[in-house]
Amino acid sequence: MTVQRFYLREVVSGLVLTAGHFFRNMGKHIAHALGRKEARGAVTIQYPEERRPLAARLRSLHRLVRREDGSPRCVACMMCETICPARCIYIVAEEHPNPEIEKMPERFDIDLGKCVFCGFCVEACPEDAIRMDTGILEFASYSRHGMIYTKEMLLALEPAGPDGVPRSPVPIPADRTV
Amino acid sequence: MSAALADFGIAFGRVALMMFFVLNVAAILGWVERKQSAIMQDRIGANRADIRIPFTKVRLRVMGLFHPLADTLKMLTKEDFLPARADRLLFVLAPFASVFFSLVAFASIPFGDTLRVGDRVIPLQAVTLNVGVLWVFAMLSLGVYGVMMAGWSSANNYALLGGQRAAALMISAEIAIGASIMGVVMWYGSLNLQEIVRAQGELLFGWVPKWGIVVQPFAFVLFLTAGIAATKRIPFDLPEGESEIIGYFVEYSGMKFGMFLMTDMVETTVLAGLCTSLFLGGWQVPYLLADGFHFPWGAVIGLGPLTVSLLQVGSFVTKVAVMIFVLMLIRWTLPRFRYDQAMRLGWLGLFPLSILNIVVTGAVLLAWGSRT
Numbered sequence: 001m002t003v004q005r006f007y008l009r010e011v012v013s014g015l016v017l018t019a020g021h022f023f024r025n026m027g028k029h030i031a032h033a034l035g036r037k038e039a040r041g042a043v044t045i046q047y048p049e050e051r052r053p054l055a056a057r058l059r060s061l062h063r064l065v066r067r068e069d070g071s072p073r074c075v076a077c078m079m080c081e082t083i084c085p086a087r088c089i090y091i092v093a094e095e096h097p098n099p100e101i102e103k104m105p106e107r108f109d110i111d112l113g114k115c116v117f118c119g120f121c122v123e124a125c126p127e128d129a130i131r132m133d134t135g136i137l138e139f140a141s142y143s144r145h146g147m148i149y150t151k152e153m154l155l156a157l158e159p160a161g162p163d164g165v166p167r168s169p170v171p172i173p174a175d176r177t178v
Numbered sequence: 179m180s181a182a183l184a185d186f187g188i189a190f191g192r193v194a195l196m197m198f199f200v201l202n203v204a205a206i207l208g209w210v211e212r213k214q215s216a217i218m219q220d221r222i223g224a225n226r227a228d229i230r231i232p233f234t235k236v237r238l239r240v241m242g243l244f245h246p247l248a249d250t251l252k253m254l255t256k257e258d259f260l261p262a263r264a265d266r267l268l269f270v271l272a273p274f275a276s277v278f279f280s281l282v283a284f285a286s287i288p289f290g291d292t293l294r295v296g297d298r299v300i301p302l303q304a305v306t307l308n309v310g311v312l313w314v315f316a317m318l319s320l321g322v323y324g325v326m327m328a329g330w331s332s333a334n335n336y337a338l339l340g341g342q343r344a345a346a347l348m349i350s351a352e353i354a355i356g357a358s359i360m361g362v363v364m365w366y367g368s369l370n371l372q373e374i375v376r377a378q379g380e381l382l383f384g385w386v387p388k389w390g391i392v393v394q395p396f397a398f399v400l401f402l403t404a405g406i407a408a409t410k411r412i413p414f415d416l417p418e419g420e421s422e423i424i425g426y427f428v429e430y431s432g433m434k435f436g437m438f439l440m441t442d443m444v445e446t447t448v449l450a451g452l453c454t455s456l457f458l459g460g461w462q463v464p465y466l467l468a469d470g471f472h473f474p475w476g477a478v479i480g481l482g483p484l485t486v487s488l489l490q491v492g493s494f495v496t497k498v499a500v501m502i503f504v505l506m507l508i509r510w511t512l513p514r515f516r517y518d519q520a521m522r523l524g525w526l527g528l529f530p531l532s533i534l535n536i537v538v539t540g541a542v543l544l545a546w547g548s549r550t
Contacts, residue, residue: 017511018511021217022217041220
């Protein structure tokens with residue numbers, strides 16, 4: 001206690017610590033600039049250019065799985081709409097042209113402004129028709145309306161590649177200008 | 179007539195050179211602060227401001243060096259707000275006073291020995307003053323007025339309290355600065371900064387340069403601590419904590435706010451220059467005399483007067499840069515002192531220890547008979 005009250009020794013030990021960080025990181029920065037690319041002086045990931053790898057089980061933007069003819073695999077059973085704790089799914093059912101399949105969604109809207117990404121809809125689906133494996137994380141909008149993703153947008157999405165990189169472009173909501 | 183004109187030109191050039199140096203160092207300090215703190219904390223630091231080469235897609239970033247430029251542009255173009263009940267004259271005057279006194283404080287710090295051109299002897303110093311040390315401290319003390327004016331004229335109680343905290347801190351720090359410097363002044367026997375720097379070129383025991391830090395190490399620590407307190411930067415930023423405490427320039431915006439920031443940077447530069455002049459030998463290069471290197475083992479390397487002058491100026495700039503590095507290191511390492519802790523440190527710690535340093539120095543000088 002009395003030693004710490006004297007400040008000076010503690011100050012010097014603190015300065016030695018931070019100066020050590022400075023010179024070690026500076027050396028790594030210089031080595032990086034001189035061509036040793038594995039030397040990194042900072043832990044920063046420069047986000048838009050660099051991305052950190054995503055976990056394999058990460059729940060990202062939803063997509064609707066397609067049948068071979070391109071129609072949604074969804075049979076509009078309302079399981080996902082019922083279990084959704086955020087009540088962000090809105091389904092309107094219609095008849096499927098194929099008589100062997102009873103129903104299909106006419107509308108399938110997900111309000112991403114409400115979605116809590118719990119993944120219950122994926123768990124509840126008896127047809128494996130909705131998945132959260134696109135790897136897409138950037139969906140922003142200037143309005144609440146722009147956060148509502150429709151059936152067509154969700155059907156067009158592809159699953160992420162084996163390296164976790166999204167294969168579909170980010171769907172642009174209709175009201176977004178940029 | 180032409181001789182008078184040349185004299186005027188040289189005097190003007192000396193001042194212009196010094197202003198150029200101080201202002202540019204102060205401007206770059208913003209970048210240094212960002213980058214050094216980032217590297218100390220395993221980060222990268224601001225690097226996004228860029229300038230696009232016209233008609234191409236090449237964007238120049240140059241390690242974030244454009245950020246000070248972008249900051250200045252931003253501050254110049256922001257609204258210059260004047261509070262309704264503020265004292266208009268003092269409110270406008272305060273940032274100018276603040277930055278002016280910190281700039282002129284640099285005037286008497288020598289950045290080189292005399293330069294001989296033809297039959298003319300040019301002292302490498304903006305203004306030659308016999309009382310250079312006093313001048314610097316007088317100007318730094320006058321800086322308190324800028325701070326108090328800002329706090330009082332804002333018509334804001336938080337600003338007023340912040341200004342009073344700042345004034346109390348700066349006064350308690352300046353007492354300790356003045357007292358800690360007395361040891362150096364006694365040792366070298368002069369108040370002229372040029373004389374003090376010249377005296378530091380002598381050798382102790384035949385091989386150690388007689389720099390202030392060698393003969394007065396205790397005073398160096400005291401002076402550095404009090405000096406950091408006088409610049410109101412982080413371990414002593416209780417007048418205005420950037421992140422939480424409201425300080426004396428709450429009501430300022432635009433470039434007036436920028437001038438307070440600039441005062442901070444200029445004061446740091448002045449402190450670095452003063453530390454260099456008083457304790458690190460100023461423009462002295464070890465073993466370099468007016469005609470070249472004279473090493474203690476007898477070797478001599480002859481150099482021309484211009485080379486010697488360039489080496490001296492380079493030595494001064496390098497030492498200032500090292501001092502700035504140390505100041506930044508301290509600023510990004512230590513946590514803030516509480517108000518009462520800072521007051522206790524100033525009045526019950528630094529001040530009595532400085533007096534003790536004066537007594538001990540006096541006793542040593544008396545025992546050694548003479549100072550040379």
